[in-house]
Amino acid sequence: MENFDFHVTTDIRFGKDRLSELSDVLNNFGKNVLLVYGGGSIKKSGLYDELYDQLNQNGNHVVELAGVDPNPRIETVQKGVQLCKENDVDVVLPVGGGSVIDCSKAIAASVFVSGDLWENFVLKRNYEGPALPIVTVLTLAATGSEMNGTCVISNMDAQIKLGVHGKSLLPKVSFLDPTNTYSVNPYQTAAGSADILSHLIENYFNATPGTEVQDEIAEGLMKTVIKYLPVALDEPDNYTARANLMWASTLALNGLVGNGKKGSWSCHAMEHELSAFYDITHGVGLAIIIPRWMGHILDENTIPKFQRFAQEIWGVDEEDPKRAAEIGIQRFYDFLASCGIPMTLPEVGIQTEEDLQEMAHRAVEHSSISTKGFVPLNEDDVESIYRAC
Ligand code: NZQ
Numbered sequence: 164m165e166n167f168d169f170h171v172t173t174d175i176r177f178g179k180d181r182l183s184e185l186s187d188v189l190n191n192f193g194k195n196v197l198l199v200y201g202g203g204s205i206k207k208s209g210l211y212d213e214l215y216d217q218l219n220q221n222g223n224h225v226v227e228l229a230g231v232d233p234n235p236r237i238e239t240v241q242k243g244v245q246l247c248k249e250n251d252v253d254v255v256l257p258v259g260g261g262s263v264i265d266c267s268k269a270i271a272a273s274v275f276v277s278g279d280l281w282e283n284f285v286l287k288r289n290y291e292g293p294a295l296p297i298v299t300v301l302t303l304a305a306t307g308s309e310m311n312g313t314c315v316i317s318n319m320d321a322q323i324k325l326g327v328h329g330k331s332l333l334p335k336v337s338f339l340d341p342t343n344t345y346s347v348n349p350y351q352t353a354a355g356s357a358d359i360l361s362h363l364i365e366n367y368f369n370a371t372p373g374t375e376v377q378d379e380i381a382e383g384l385m386k387t388v389i390k391y392l393p394v395a396l397d398e399p400d401n402y403t404a405r406a407n408l409m410w411a412s413t414l415a416l417n418g419l420v421g422n423g424k425k426g427s428w429s430c431h432a433m434e435h436e437l438s439a440f441y442d443i444t445h446g447v448g449l450a451i452i453i454p455r456w457m458g459h460i461l462d463e464n465t466i467p468k469f470q471r472f473a474q475e476i477w478g479v480d481e482e483d484p485k486r487a488a489e490i491g492i493q494r495f496y497d498f499l500a501s502c503g504i505p506m507t508l509p510e511v512g513i514q515t516e517e518d519l520q521e522m523a524h525r526a527v528e529h530s531s532i533s534t535k536g537f538v539p540l541n542e543d544d545v546e547s548i549y550r551a552c
């Protein structure tokens with residue numbers, strides 16, 4: 164196991180009926196609030212009205228940034244920064260999924276960044292400056308953004324989507340009420356769970372030896388998602404299912420299962436190019452890529468970990484290690500398909516092969532997958548993984 168720091172200070176307020184605590188939380192930071200949300204799901208679910216009652220009673224001055232797109236854009240970040248400056252905002256309050264939270268993180272930091280935000284914030288990839296305090300109300304179990312210091316921002320004109328990391332991007336407080344995810348439709352529920360699984364898998368398939376704690380926790384979280392995703396799809400308002408998916412999303416990407424391991428992730432770099440070029444749903448892109456990536460890297464060095472994945476996660480009882488590994492990968496694919504996830508690129512509207520080479524080039528250029536992946540991947544590897552999708 165490698166050395167690591169684990170200092171994740173987000174104050175988690177998990178469970179139902181806790182929004183009455185929001186006023187006290189916000190009062191620690193000031194009265195002027197930037198409320199950030201997406202395309203309107205919070206209005207339909209009633210959460211918006213509930214929040215407003217709370218904020219009005221508390222005498223907050225609220226400025227709104229509505230309409231954050233999935234795969235949030237740099238232009239929306241710029242709008243939010245302007246609102247913060249014009250209204251002397253004290254605290255940023257994203258209410259939504261990973262896109263809304265990520266956009267808010269970028270706004271909270273970019274208030275302190277001068278010049279062009281794409282150049283001076285996103286392209287830097289690591290941010291060491293200050294940020295306005297961020298308080299989140301999560302409405303979709305997926306990214307883990309509610310308890311990590313990462314945001315992912317897109318520049319659609321340049322077809323580039325990149326992650327930025329910084330300690331000050333970590334939310335101060337996150338409200339995790341599973342009932343706020345009852346209204347998430349089956350497609351986004353499945354995509355979010357595929358994203359949770361992807362974070363666990365990206366950490367699990369890592370070459371650092373001796374990380375049994377992280378691997379056992381990852382296995383437990385994977386099994387939890389596999390158990391409760393079908394329940395949430397059948398019964399959208401099953402509290403136990405939604406609660407377990409929500410907490411799994413947070414723990415999958417707050418450092419708990421990733422710390423102590425070196426190297427870089429592989430599949431996210433490939434997926435971010437798909438989203439940057441075709442604006443697809445992140446979790447769906449990962450569901451399509453991961454089984455093909457697994458097949459591509461399966462060899463005598465990787466078989467033992469895949470055999471363990473097959474046995475522990477999918478209960479595969481097959482003695483031949485390679486065969487066991489292959490069955491495990493197939494069960495994973497079948498599970499994702501059975502949850503209604505489109506499992507090929509044409510199914511998500513990517514019909515042409517003309518961009519695959521350029522996307523492969525950029526996936527390598529924008530990340531360290533060619534040197535530090537679980538199995539290093541060059542442009543040809545990435546292109547053939549895309550082609551297998
Ligand atoms: O915009 P609204 O109307 O809110 O609708 C959203 C959106 O259409 C909807 N939704 C969210 N909560 C809902 C709901 N619909 C009904 N009821 C609710 N309670 O779901 C759709 C997708 O929302 P989005 O926020 O885009 O999904 P997700 O949470 O999966 O976030 C995806 C973004 O996060 C990035 C992805 O790349 C992508 O840009 N990631 C962020 C990470 C991080 N910060 O650590 C790590 C991840 O690997 C990922 O890259």
Ligand code: ZN
Pocket residue numbers: 306358361362431445
């Ligand atoms: Zn992800």
